[in-house]
Amino acid sequence: MKFCALASGSRGNAVWVEEGDLAILLDCGLTYKEFKNRAHLAGLDPGRLGCVLVSHEHTDHISGLGPLCRALKIPALANRATWESMAERVGRVTWEAFSTGDTLSFGPLKVRTMPISHDTPDPVAFLIQSHSGDLGLATDMGAPTGLVRQKFQGLAALILEFNHDYHRLMEGPYPWPLKQRVRSRVGHLDNETAAGLAAELYHSDLRHLVLAHLSETNNTPELALQAVREALAGSIEPVVAGQWSPTRVFEF
Numbered sequence: 001m002k003f004c005a006l007a008s009g010s011r012g013n014a015v016w017v018e019e020g021d022l023a024i025l026l027d028c029g030l031t032y033k034e035f036k037n038r039a040h041l042a043g044l045d046p047g048r049l050g051c052v053l054v055s056h057e058h059t060d061h062i063s064g065l066g067p068l069c070r071a072l073k074i075p076a077l078a079n080r081a082t083w084e085s086m087a088e089r090v091g092r093v094t095w096e097a098f099s100t101g102d103t104l105s106f107g108p109l110k111v112r113t114m115p116i117s118h119d120t121p122d123p124v125a126f127l128i129q130s131h132s133g134d135l136g137l138a139t140d141m142g143a144p145t146g147l148v149r150q151k152f153q154g155l156a157a158l159i160l161e162f163n164h165d166y167h168r169l170m171e172g173p174y175p176w177p178l179k180q181r182v183r184s185r186v187g188h189l190d191n192e193t194a195a196g197l198a199a200e201l202y203h204s205d206l207r208h209l210v211l212a213h214l215s216e217t218n219n220t221p222e223l224a225l226q227a228v229r230e231a232l233a234g235s236i237e238p239v240v241a242g243q244w245s246p247t248r249v250f251e252f
């Protein structure tokens with residue numbers, strides 16, 4: 001399996017996953033033009049893309065979904081609650097429904113969907129499975145749930161939200177209601193909680209750990225890296241996914 005975070009953060013998210021001739025995209029919070037730029041930069045062929053799976057309907061995950069699906073003539077997959085909350089903004093695309101908890105098959109890839117704790121009607125995390133190992137993707141969650149803890153055991157690669165540094169958030173410029181939202185169980189993970197979860201999920205065959213959805217206001221790559229290095233004691237070299245350029249293409 002190959003994967004690449006084309007963008008990660010509150011201004012847009014998209015993760016490319018590829019196995020053999022088939023690729024899928026997890027969320028599309030990039031304009032179609034920017035998506036093409038970044039796919040090109042990463043050496044990925046948009047012609048391979050078979051569909052887009054949507055985790056939840058916040059703008060940073062769907063802003064480019066409609067144009068991309070129309071341009072490439074591919075379907076968008078989302079659960080009903082997510083679809084109903086975004087259909088108007090997405091416009092005319094082929095919607096294929098799944099129910100949270102379903103396992104979906106795309107050629108050699110299987111995608112397990114599972115609920116997470118976030119402030120939309122039915123947000124999901126993804127576990128992507130192939131013969132070479134599993135990739136877990138969980139961002140936009142206020143608290144690690146038992147299900148994520150359980151299903152994300154034994155991964156080959158993990159993309160995990162490291163949204164904010166607690167002190168930066170609390171002392172930073174966000175208005176109080178927004179600080180409360182971010183800190184709530186349906187908000188976003190802070191570095192310390194995420195690092196604790198990464199340490200729980202770590203095992204010696206975990207090949208890639210990608211820190212994702214960092215806040216530009218309330219976090220820095222250095223703070224996120226410091227938190228995870230302390231928790232993991234140098235057992236793996238984590239990579240930060242950025243807002244403005246794609247990560248390298250990871251492979252396992």
Ligand SMILES: [Zn+2]
Binds near residue numbers: 009058060140
């Ligand atoms: Zn988000």
Ligand SMILES: [Zn+2]
Binds near residue numbers: 056118
């Ligand atoms: Zn969100």
